Amino acid sequence: MALVQLQGIKKSYQLGKTEVVALKGVDLTIDKGEFTVVMGPSGSGKTTLLNIIGCLDRASAGSYKLDGEEIGHRDFNDLAEVRNRKIGFIFQNFNLIPVLDVVENVEFPCVIRGENRKVLRERTLKIAAEVGLTPYLHHKPDELSGGQRQRVAIARALVTEPQLVLADEPTANLDSTTADQIIDLMLKLNREHGVTFLFSTHDPRVMEHARRVVRIHDGVMADGTEAAKVESDRLHAAAVH
Ligand SMILES: Nc1ncnc2c1ncn2[C@@H]1O[C@H](COP(=O)(O)OP(=O)(O)O)[C@@H](O)[C@H]1O
Numbered sequence: 001m002a003l004v005q006l007q008g009i010k011k012s013y014q015l016g017k018t019e020v021v022a023l024k025g026v027d028l029t030i031d032k033g034e035f036t037v038v039m040g041p042s043g044s045g046k047t048t049l050l051n052i053i054g055c056l057d058r059a060s061a062g063s064y065k066l067d068g069e070e071i072g073h074r075d076f077n078d079l080a081e082v083r084n085r086k087i088g089f090i091f092q093n094f095n096l097i098p099v100l101d102v103v104e105n106v107e108f109p110c111v112i113r114g115e116n117r118k119v120l121r122e123r124t125l126k127i128a129a130e131v132g133l134t135p136y137l138h139h140k141p142d143e144l145s146g147g148q149r150q151r152v153a154i155a156r157a158l159v160t161e162p163q164l165v166l167a168d169e170p171t172a173n174l175d176s177t178t179a180d181q182i183i184d185l186m187l188k189l190n191r192e193h194g195v196t197f198l199f200s201t202h203d204p205r206v207m208e209h210a211r212r213v214v215r216i217h218d219g220v221m222a223d224g225t226e227a228a229k230v231e232s233d234r235l236h237a238a239a240v241h
Pocket residue numbers: 013014015020021022040041042043044045046047048049
């Protein structure tokens with residue numbers, strides 16, 4: 001079953017008198033439970049795409065169905081409501097709150113919704129254990145490594161029990177070993193929780209972990225696991241020689 005269905009999605013930004021066209025008619029379908037990587041160079045439109053899918057921004061044209069519901073034409077209040085109910089975010093810069101400890105950061109989105117604290121704490125401790133943060137529950141972000149900070153962000157994205165988790169270049173600020181661990185952790189959570197993941201990157205190595213890769217270039221999508229596989233083989237060959 002499709003969770004995300006984009007058709008002809010366009011997005012332009014006004015920069016003074018010039019119009020920057022960031023997405024030029026993107027079609028993309030993501031099924032429930034999929035782990036999809038959007039791969040493209042810097043400036044290709046990944047963040048723009050994820051912000052639209054994540055209801056942080058609206059497309060200039062096109063249709064966006066989330067879980068079968070057309071939401072492309074909703075106003076920002078409606079989109080915020082959809083976002084709170086259905087979507088979790090993981091960012092490149094982790095976006096943790098420095099004065100809060102690990103537990104408080106993870107619980108933050110649920111606390112602002114007024115959730116029952118006891119039920120929430122149980123869920124938080126369970127997720128913290130799953131992402132390997134149990135020894136660090138009362139550490140502040142500046143007492144954690146980059147990989148640990150991203151684990152906090154992953155736990156925070158999952159604590160609301162979203163249908164869709166969007167991760168915008170979540171490994172860009174991590175060394176390659178840590179990046180691999182973070183990807184493997186997301187794959188494990190995807191399998192075990194059945195949460196749909198959409199992950200963006202410009203790092204070709206990430207493709208080796210993904211079951212589905214879609215490529216974006218200059219705001220145009222080239223779907224196809226086949227195309228991605230060819231590219232992966234090419235990069236592999238290039239790395240070996
Ligand atoms: N707020 C904005 N205003 C003007 N141009 C923007 C804005 N955000 C992104 N762009 C432009 O849109 C294009 C796609 O950007 P982006 O989605 O951030 O790509 P990526 O995440 O792949 O690096 C780029 O040309 C970028 O400069």
